[in-house]
Amino acid sequence: MTKKSKISLGVGVVLLLLVGVFIGLNKWVAHKLKTALEESEAIQEFVYKDIDVNLLGGDASITAFSFHTGDKKVSAEKLAVKGVSVFKYLFQDKIAIxxxxxxxxNVVIYSEEDKEKTKGKKKEKNDFDLAISSFEISHxxxxxxxxxxVKxxxxxRLPTVELNEITANENSLAxxxxxxxxxxxxxxDSIFFNINxxxxxxxxxxxxNSSFLQVNDISMVPLYDKQEFQKHIxxxxxxxELVIPELKxxxxxxxxxxxxxKIESPLAQLNQMDLALYRDKRVNDDPRHKKMYSKMIRELPIKLNLDTLKVKNAKLQYQEKVKTDRRPGLVKFTELNASIYNLTNMGMRKTNFPTTSxxxxxxxxxxxxLKVNWSFDISNKMDEFRISGHLNNISSQGINQFLKPALNVAAQGGIRDMQFDYSGNKNKASGEMKLIYKDFKVEVLKNDGESKSGFLSALANLIIRNEATSEEKTQKNITATRTIxxxxxxxxxxxVRNGALKSFL
Structure with missing residues (x-):
């Protein structure tokens, strides 16, 4: 055998040995990985189809696996890890992928799982450094x-999730x-949430993504029709019933x-929102204390900071059923546009906390x-506010859409102009009102019966003498006490009602 042949044979034997070593190491690492997963205290019921390790390429994969941990069940078709740097792990004690x-x-989280299993356990110290250049989740x-x-x-469903430049260490884990x-x-897509x-x-x-959020075709759907709904409350x-085609x-x-x-944005937009509310006054009164909007925002479970919220071309409709033999009373707002500034519950202890307008x-x-200006201080625990408005030209036909069915009362003539300006807190409010009306007359219709007091039924207090009147009146020092x-x-x-009563009577 020549010298060249001996060298070639030696190189071949070394290569075969290296290949054998790598194959053996791959199998050994795969076995250790299987053992670690199967014996982990944090993971139960771990099953899989295959685990593959390639140390030379720094790759590993697990296919068709599932496990249970705490209140979660997890399964997936495949988890692939690519480009693991063995050098950085051995010499820098860093996991780089x-x-x-x-x-x-497929991740399922059960909210009624026994939480006592993890309660009171101290977290083990994790002295490690992890860096992942790219993390992709599909389908x-x-x-x-x-x-x-239960449902x-x-x-x-998440077709695509991509995270780049992920890092974790002992400090971030805390x-x-x-x-x-x-x-x-x-x-x-296919997002579903059971509200109540x-x-x-x-x-x-x-x-x-990092700078933009958009949700399309949001809807809030009742589980029952209007008649059946009353049996479940x-x-x-x-x-x-709510539809929001676009939120940005x-x-x-x-x-x-x-x-x-915590969510922050300089500009949020709600486009073409359509909200329809229906309330049946034949059901028992709700005795619970209602919060002012400033308190609702103050006590939100999330931290919010929106510089500007724009509501564009919205519709709002409220119906109230008072009597079985009458259709519901109706109040509606169309082409509604609103700008809300300084909508925040963050930094409420600041002396210069901004006013929401x-x-x-x-x-x-x-x-x-109708134009309305409304302002309040979310940090103010007395829930102080100011609200003013201007209503121009409402006819008897418009008024009667809620007067007739709700109260069995009909109006004639109309209101040419109404302006109001009130300030108050969670208990009392006071202000002034200007009212201009022409040939205005209110009459009680036949067979009115007795109706239950409610939001619309308070309009009964506007019944005035039967002769038609036309006047311009400004009333000051009007007061109102809130029903909690x-x-x-x-x-x-x-x-508004108290101001109208002073003007009419």
């Missing part, structure tokens, strides 16, 4: 449910969000603050121009 790809994961589903026997509380990231992109026992919320599409409650947040930021979700323009009952188990809109109605 080029890409992680998770295919068709995922996420479900939240009380148990397997989902939350469901969404924070609310256990890792940091760079750019990201999320697409979701009477309503579901849905959306067809959600798109999020213990007291008066609005039946809500520009240049938005999100994060976690003291376990609360709202500007609204709309058509009332399809015929009268009624909404802010009932409170506002009291202010």
């Amino acid at each position: 080029s890409a992680v790809q998770l295919t068709a994961p 995922a589903t996420l479900k939240l449910a009380k148990n397997d026997t 989902n509380t939350l469901f969404l 924070s609310n969000l256990p890792f940091k990231y760079g750019d990201f992109q999320v697409e979701a 026992d009477e309503h579901d919320m849905m959306a067809k599409k959600l798109a999020i 213990p007291y008066e409650k609005d039946r809500v 947040l520009n240049s938005w930021k999100w994060g976690l603050e003291n376990d609360s979700l 709202i500007e609204v323009s709309t058509y009332f009952m399809g015929e009268a121009d 188990n009624k909404s802010f809109w009932n409170y506002l109605w009291k202010m």
Whole structure:
């Protein structure tokens, strides 16, 4: 055998040995990985089809796997880890990965799982440094449910999730969000959320990236028709039908603050919202204390900071059923446009905390121009506010859409101009009102019967002497006391009603 042949043979033997070593190491690492997963205290019922490891390429994959951990069940078609740097792990004690790809994961979270299993356990110290250049999830589903026997509380499908430049270490694990990231992109569809026992919320599409959020075709759907709805509520409650074709947040930021979700944006937009409310006054009164809007925002479970919220071309309709043999009374607003500034519950201890201001323009009952300016301080625990408005030209036909069916009362003539300006807090309000009316007359119709007092039934107090009147009156020092188990809109109605009573009588 020549010298050259001996060298070639030696090289071949070394290569075969190296290949054998790598194959053996691959199998050994795969075995260790299987053992670690199967014996992990955090993971139960771990099953899989195959685990493959390629140390030379720094790749590993698990196919057709599922496991249970705490209150979560997880399964997926494949998890692939690519480009693991063995050098950095051995010499820098750092786990560096080029890409992680998770295919068709299905995550189910059970909200009624026994939380005592993890309560009180100390987190082990994790001295490590992890960096992932790219993390991609495709065709995922996420479900939240009380148990397997009831419908989902939350469901969404995630065609695409991409996170770049992910880093995690001991310090990040101690924070609310256990890792940091760079750019990201999320697409979701078929979104479902069960709000309560009477309503579901849905959306067809959600798109999020580092600077933009958009949700399309949002809808809130009652589970029962108007007659059946009343059988499922213990007291008066609005039946809500809501459609929002588009919600957008520009240049938005999100994060976690003291376990609360934090959302910030200089501009949010709600386009062509359509909201229809229906209330049956034949049901028992709701005795619960109603919060002012400033308090609702102050106590939101999320931290919110929106510089400007624009509502464009919205519709709002409220119906109230008072008597079985009459159609519901109707109040409606169309072509509603609103600008809301400084909508925030963050930094409420600041001395220069901003005032929330709202500007609204709309058509009332399809015929009268209505403009409203409203302001309040969300940090103010007395819920102080100021609200003013101007209503121009409402006819008897518009007024009678809610007077006749709700109160069995009919008006003639109309109101040419109404202006009001009130200030108050969660208990009392006072202000002034100017009213111009022409040939105005109110009459009680036959067979009116006795009707239950409510938001619209308070209009009965506007019954005046039968002769038609035409006057211009300004009333000052008008007062109103809030009923704590009624909404802010009932409170506002009291202010307007009291001003009208002084003008008419």
